Amino acid sequence: MAKLDQGPPHYKKMLPPVILENYGKWKYHEIPSPGVLKHVGESGVLYSVRVGSPRLVSIDFVRDLCVVADEFCDGFLRFTTRNNVEFLVSDEAKLQPLLDSLEAKGYCVGGTGASISNIVHTQGWVHCHTPATDASGVVKAVMDDLYEYFNTMQLPAKLKMGLACCLNMCGAAHCSDIAIVGVHRTPPRINHDMIRKGTEIPSLVASCPTGAIRPDPKNKSVIVNNDKCMYCGNCYTMSAAMEILDPKNDGIAILIGGKTSNARSAPSFSRMVIPFLPNTAPRWPETTEAIRKILELWIANAHKGERVGEWVERIGWERFFSLAELPFSDMLIDDYIFSRETFRTSAAFKY
């Protein structure tokens, strides 16, 4: 019989001795080279080597990691909040051999300091039912394109990217320096038969944030007021009868300037700068190009230490749009609950 409620494995069993000895007693860290963190504790030094991961991996990938960890790390490694792998090296002598071995095997070392790191992302076409775009494919295309900023530390500051394949935002992209968000653009197409067969109509009606869905008792189904629908797909999450996928019109929106750290400035939401880019699978050139442009503009213009959002807030969003030569459209003006706070209630602005 399976044990219930035994909880996660105990983390202490997963910690290498150097960590157990210096637990809570770390003094400072350095980043000797991109992808390598050196943490100095009261009684010992730990090197962590960060390696990029596609996140969607085979068990053989994981076993390969284990082989490396056994050889250089006494069998210890960890994953990061951005799904990178970190090899934990307690023996300084093994650091360079590890790096060499990783290089030889084609692992990507980087993602520390003022770099881009892995993109927090989601399931997409691989496994989810609401995606407006793929997740892993877009991430792969973007990371390939920006690789030079992963394995170096030449950016003005850290650049945190997130991708969510639909508005559910499982990639929690809403507070990212650059957010890639899958968006639908057409109202749901109702499968009335399916609704009649077992959808709970009151919940379906309640699920719509804009009140676009109303019951249609005559048909034992619902009616969607297309003018009120902004294609969030929440109804489709509630019921598969509200088909929202639309290959011709689904695609990607780009939002920028969010952050979650409290360093210097308060955490902030990402804000939309491109309402739509097409789903040009398999490599989404419009998306990679748009992101690169924004990134390079930031590199060229930001002060050292300035996150994307801090930079844009300093120069002003209106100035960002003119520098970026991005078209500004009514799509970008908020018209939802907290819209009012985004309106410029000031006569002071740039051109």
Added chain:
Amino acid sequence: MAKLDQGPPHYKKMLPPVILENYGKWKYHEIPSPGVLKHVGESGVLYSVRVGSPRLVSIDFVRDLCVVADEFCDGFLRFTTRNNVEFLVSDEAKLQPLLDSLEAKGYCVGGTGASISNIVHTQGWVHCHTPATDASGVVKAVMDDLYEYFNTMQLPAKLKMGLACCLNMCGAAHCSDIAIVGVHRTPPRINHDMIRKGTEIPSLVASCPTGAIRPDPKNKSVIVNNDKCMYCGNCYTMSAAMEILDPKNDGIAILIGGKTSNARSAPSFSRMVIPFLPNTAPRWPETTEAIRKILELWIANAHKGERVGEWVERIGWERFFSLAELPFSDMLIDDYIFSRETFRTSAAFKY
């Protein structure tokens, strides 16, 4: 027969020659002494002497002004957006005699530069039907108390005060450095007879911002859900049957930190720091004291040139509360439509 739609008197007829000559050609100004503005134009100099007004005045007061204007200003004067009087002196030789005469007659000269000026205010008990406090009386009490800051220019910056005797905010106090706002604190008491006699029930129901009023068809009247009511008095504005005046519980709230100029920082709303002070007529000592305390705290702590709101935003509202030793209560936490933006979504704050 009266002429319809002839519009206001033409302003050009009201301008002294020095203004007509320098119209749109003013070069700069100086403030030689409190209450005295010197405007230098391309062909002439204009002195304006600002005099405080109770705003609610008798025609004899106006006639007195005319006497002064005839004697020193060739018969020209103006009123300001804050209802002060400005005597327009084109002959420098008449400036000092004017000032002497004003002094002799007991006029209050001041309100320029880094001073307090007249309080924008409203009708109150003198003439309005919804007031939660008086207007002119509170203004008189506060201006008497702070007079030393009216006829000098020793403040960190301008201090703009506004008073509104009810939430209709006719004094537009909502963006003032210090706002004095009359507040009701109990739900309306319904006069059902009066409602039956002629209130348009649907409009009355619609008037309530929180949906606290619902029709009571049986009684041909309405019911108020007291728990939802926040005593705005909008229903009373719609119908006198919704008696909102409550001598025992009406009083004053103090909001601070608003501004409307775009200089340096964007215009901002005033924010509540004291939810209630009693209507201690005739001189509202609690109110005058509370305002003086805030004002003196600002004087002691602000940087030169910093408006009240700019100062508080710099030090942080949490710090303001501890410096001011003002109790913080749930009353001060927003729970209305745009509340979310006021919540501290950051782990960085002071104590």
Added chain:
Amino acid sequence: MTEKKTPLLDELEKGKWPSFVTEIKRAAVKNAASAELLQVLEKSYEQRRGHWKHGGIVGVRGYGGGVIGRYVDEPQNFPNLAEFHTIRLLQPSGWFYNTKALRTVCDIWEKHGSGLTNMHGSTGDIILLGCKTESIQPIFDEFSEAGFDLGGSGSCLRTPNCCVGPGRCEHACYDTLEACYNITNEFMDELHRPMWPYKSKIKFSGCANDCTSSIARADCSVIGTWRDTLIIDQDAVKEYVADKFPIQVAVCDKCPTRCLKYNKETQELSIVGEDCTRCMHCINLMPKAIQPGKEKGATILIGGKSTIVQSAFMSWVIVPFMKMETEDDFEPFKDLMRRIWEWWDENGKSRERIGETIYRLGMTKFLKGIEVDPVPQMVFRPRANPYVFWNQDDLDSSGTALDGSKL
């Protein structure tokens, strides 16, 4: 008139600030209603409550507003206040007067009214406080004869007002006095005959100091600005230096965009023009040395109002820059206002200010309705949510074919 005691009000005759009680007493000497007002007010001070009722349709022939009906709650005790209405008169632009005009106001009001007035009301009108219903038409007739007209009340355009502007201010970027006069006259019908969902206000400020507080107090705020770069007079800068004015600390360090640089060696100020937001700060502090640019005009902002119902709103940018130099330049503004009011009239609910209507329906719908193109100056920042409405008709042409080509 019987002399009655007013011990509480008398307290408000003490102190340095001029006393409204003294003023009511002055009026009371000549006018029975004002004398009763003193009593009612003393009663309010005792009881801590007002004693006025509103409502009733009062007005003059040909107009739908301009008079506010007011009645004391105990007419039996205060017969002279049984009717005590407010008359609103359009003030001259900038509240400039010659004494003749002012005396005319006093004389007519002495004849027909309480002799009490607000110079001025919070919206800007000359407020004549307290007259009988029967006097309203005669009062209007006489004022009309003397060149005055009624102001706004009800669901109409309210009396516009403006700052002193070119009349006495070096900062004025357009002629606020003329704009206010001209535009008020243009919209006489909208002002005198309520026909909208609710009130609508316009205020004209000559620069971003916004001395009329238009951004908070008007549905339409017309705020002077310029389009090019501000002008620096380096000689004048040197004079400020000579006067020991702390340019770096007081001006440059407080420039919100830090685009103004002071060079200690050369004693010169320089500016990165494209970074300046025209906030007025530096100009305010160094009016002799810094002036607005040459290409002057106004920013048009929409939506300001006070607290009731949806919260207070400040106006937001709809047109970043509009020329305002000649009378012809007012035309586009007038057209814009007509489109704005029309849209609001069609879409607004009863007692909904235009800011609330725009908020409820979305800025996008509003901009389409008034045919104004969106620009980034309209917002502090773009939307944080991805809840974009797509025009389904355009979509077909902006969709993407499976081969990646635009459809």
Added chain:
Amino acid sequence: MTEKKTPLLDELEKGKWPSFVTEIKRAAVKNAASAELLQVLEKSYEQRRGHWKHGGIVGVRGYGGGVIGRYVDEPQNFPNLAEFHTIRLLQPSGWFYNTKALRTVCDIWEKHGSGLTNMHGSTGDIILLGCKTESIQPIFDEFSEAGFDLGGSGSCLRTPNCCVGPGRCEHACYDTLEACYNITNEFMDELHRPMWPYKSKIKFSGCANDCTSSIARADCSVIGTWRDTLIIDQDAVKEYVADKFPIQVAVCDKCPTRCLKYNKETQELSIVGEDCTRCMHCINLMPKAIQPGKEKGATILIGGKSTIVQSAFMSWVIVPFMKMETEDDFEPFKDLMRRIWEWWDENGKSRERIGETIYRLGMTKFLKGIEVDPVPQMVFRPRANPYVFWNQDDLDSSGTALDGSKL
């Protein structure tokens, strides 16, 4: 398994970043379902749409969640994907592993599942991607045996996660790894048996850098902080100076409260303690010289969530400072969470996150409900509207008599 072409996906094997396509292919070699996944995915790439359906109740005995039902839309063509469910496993705190544990995961998953996994899911779980309904119970049994347990799904407490914290970070102000472990274990019932209006997440970050992005991604964000003043090691400061590190520009000028002063002469840093907001900036830049204070703990923030329905919310401060040193210190936190969930459970609508419930009903009601006193740290700024609710019972005692005395 038939070898089929995947020309579009093959494009995603090019480039430097490791390829998920390569990974699916590796799994496909051993597993029929993974092989079919490749085909379905290629189809998605051709057609630009997903091919998955959700729903159906799948799970293990004794739990209400932990498995996400997933079905391909053309089971006739992809029989091995007819059922292709996700298993969520609770990860060890901080995602630390020894290779033995990891290999165990691989082995069990190889036996029963697709051989594909996410290391890790966005909430933090080990995500095992794709298995049949019949395998769910055996999979759980074997993992249970090996010391693993299911994570959260449905309207329950979701799998908490935490930053590396004291495991490898000098900034950690409390033991995130232990807190996450201990508190996850405490709330096993809440996690495994959905019973709330909707999901609820907790994330633990050791300091205000918030390396778990808890403020955006969790209904409850536990962010390390300190209560006294940060500690400066002046010798270490001098070393930074010697290394030519630009202290003034990089650190002091960017301190948000400008409370950190650098004295060029003495080469010393000083701080105005009460002005510091503990934002971490200076510590981040000079970890050798500046450390958090000694009185450490955490700030508790509530309400974070992503976009659907009412917009994305960030968590806001509910408890500015809570001690978090010993296991005993976790008790008040657990009590607080229970009160919070209880209030939400009573007041929340179906599919309403707690942030949305608080927003709808007002922070005041929430604070009363959870018995937490309001403090100014909870808000950036007080309310701008005067729409205060007064407790009518208290009012009688806070009213004022006509003689000015309190009632």
